[in-house]
Amino acid sequence: MSAADTPIKSRTLRTLAGPGQATNVVAMSDLVQRVRDVLPSVRADLEDLVRIQSVWADPDRRPEVHRCAEAVSKLLSEAGFDDVTIVAEGGAPAVIARHPAPEGAPTVLLYAHHDVQPEGDPTQWRSAPFEPTERDGRLYGRGTADDKAGIATHLAAFRAHGGNPPVGVTVFVEGEEESGSPSLSGLLAKHRDALAADVIVIADSDNWSTAIPSLTVSLRGLADCVVEVATLDHGLHSGMWGGVVPDALSVLVRLLASLHDDDGDVAVEGLHVADAPEVDYTPERVRADTGVLDGVHEIGSGSATQRLWAKPAITVIGIDTTPIAKASNTLIPRARAKISMRVAPGGDAAEHLAALTRHLESHAPWGAQVTVTPGDLGEPYAIDADGPVYDAARSAFRQAWGHDAVDTGVGGSIPFIAEFAGTFPDAKILVTGVEDPDTQAHSINESLHLGVLERAATAEALLLARLGELHGQVAP
Template sequence: MTETRPDPVSDTAADDGAPTAERLRSAVEAGFPTTVADLTDLVRIPSVSWPAFDPEHVARSAEAVADLVRGLGLFDVVDIRRAPVAEGGELGQPAVVARRAARNGRPTVLLYAHHDVQPPGRDEDWTSSPFEPTLRGDRLYGRGAADDKAGVMAHIAAIRAFLEVAGPDPDLGIALFIEGEEEDGSPSFSAFLREQRDLLEADAIVVADSNNWDVATPALTVALRGNVTFRLTVSTLDHASHSGMFGGAVPDAMLATVRLLDTLYDEDGAVAVSGLSSAELDTPEYDEAQLRAETGLLDGVSPIGRGTILSRIWAQPSITITGIDAPSVANASNTLIPKVSVRLSTRVAPGQDAREAYEALRAHLLAGAPFGAHVEIDDVDTGQPFLVDTSGWAVADARAAMSAAWGVEPVDIGVGGSIPFIAELVEEFPDAQILVTGVEDPDSRAHSPNESLHLGVFRRAILTEALLLARLQKRAGE
């Protein structure tokens, strides 16, 4: 696939006098068929990290990634390692780590991605088999094709191109961390960072697990919402009773649950929980028509919330009921249900502590239980939101690399979803500059059926990172 892109204004410091950016572009183009072939091999491995799936597939995926990393011939250390999920507990999923020490005062950059994937869901919802990568037009379809095996391959392909231009023995320090359990909530992440700190410590960290504005415009993610998830159980009876005999006098758990959940929202669907805060973020132009096109919002169904659409997604809290344990319609009987459990997923605005947000939710639900219903909350998980400090040299270098690779200026974006481990990276490496980039676009449908990767976006993401490595190679004494 050939694309015509504007020629960038490039640095000119290559040994042979040719522009560095153009030499990197040529290296990326020449290696692109191999890159796509390597990606398809990874996508064929069903490396779902959830407990109900075969962990051998994740182990096989880690081995495949490690082989690709060893093939670069760059690193002093390449290994597959695990860390405990809890103190003295079982080990987490395998991650691939590698490191090459910096020389002559050059910085070290840590490149992060993850090789595990979401469950595929129902095969009938896919146009092609989820683990048989399929090219249709300019998109490669398959589970993990975008999220995040393309992120893994963007790192590997960028290093390949960088080495071809800079030579096999650069001064730049490079570390790799290819996680194996991000889609399962990264349960061993904190322990892994502590145990592998010497391997992972860096001046800048590139997290290749986010989105771009569209297929023609790159983006740097500067804000991420955090998350609070838990199970809410509402009880009103110690046993089921006949709804005809006692309905109208006895509140069943479903009634109490519906009434309680409704208190979480205002009339326009905005969150109505005291203590949940919003952030002040500038948002690009984004109208309702684009929202409808990207989400499949049905005709006649209105968006919810207040403020600009992107502020609702990036800078305000949201609450979603993602699951419910109750009798199915097929098994429904004329019964007053004694107990109902639901799963709540709350997105926390940047700037608010996730535990503080949990306490606000807990207080609201306990205080608002209708009819004196008994309320229990358990299985709580929190992840911190994140705001990027955009004042550092790494952000400036990343923006310059994006502009050169894409031919247009990048957009600073927020992300409504959460990547909680980034806050953990900041906690463990407080002096490192964080860059959140990615290979996805609004049509990638990560986590959904028919997930796909736009190959033009992929190509430009690889070139962006290769250009960034070249810029960092020239940087010293920061």
């Protein structure tokens, strides 16, 4: 066990103040202890939230999402927020809770989401997906980390301050992030004044490890589509016409193969490539973090971090065709696939989707008909993580974790961050999280490292305290 994995109370607390900002070490030490004091109740509340099957993507479980919003609203009210409302703009319910800022102090918006991914095949889980279960210092269950742990982090930080932090605090808990946040723009427009803040903390990202925190400074965007190929107006006997008439599935396979070159690099022309932070991500760690099978090689060229964070990626995430159980000796007339593309920071999602569409339409073999139906778009985002707010965050992370935060990118997309930046262009955005490489968010056996929860909650509580010291350096 590394020093950063030991309980916070056994570590030496250091004074990490900026120029002219004398930090009260005793007060900060007390705050660290108060986080530890509230964690048992926070964990109990987190477990109750995990038991609610808040899967907005499943129409049959949407009442559970409403029940989860009510539970979150109650927790925030009991924590000391006087102004708590449940809102919706044509989509899932979200919760907004507000604590006013003291005179001259900034307001901090704390974001999380209470909806979760479907659990998949429950038989593949080692324990029931909606019954939180602790094993080896990790809490297993759908949403334990992504992102009900974000709610728990905000609750712990606010409770540690006794419901009276030195800054204004607004908590915004969304209810449809796992479905692409389709009504978020409406929520931001309708409730802009209630959500306005000087600093926005997005608790929905990853950490470098269970011992080393991360500040996410770039995120790839998203563009997806469904491509359908057609070769016949009806199926034909493969014994009579095979070798003469192309079947749609063979066409689709060749078309999808054209999306990458032999090295695995994306072969679509006109896509943007960015620069990645210089972080050592070894092949051994890639294998350990991913579970790639023996003998399977990495794809693409360049460093791992460039491929993960700064280059486009294309993945086929679904195919519609005849299932094997229903297969017959028939040439398939139509087949389709869903394609997901990640857009490097600095690129434009709509332009990238247009480039992908042109490629698909121009690379179909044997004159097959191709129809591309556009899907979701999410813009990439890059953060200029300099200035007093980010200095305060790094200081808080260093004290809470006993280790400097690593500036990282994220290969996946959190498209709503660009929406927050567009709505509140003067706000400083911090992207943090309670996940780690073993969390398995969106997969079976999702889990939360309980030590990471403690350190993340401590860092957020310390951040609120340090932002309270900045005053005019943050607020306009």
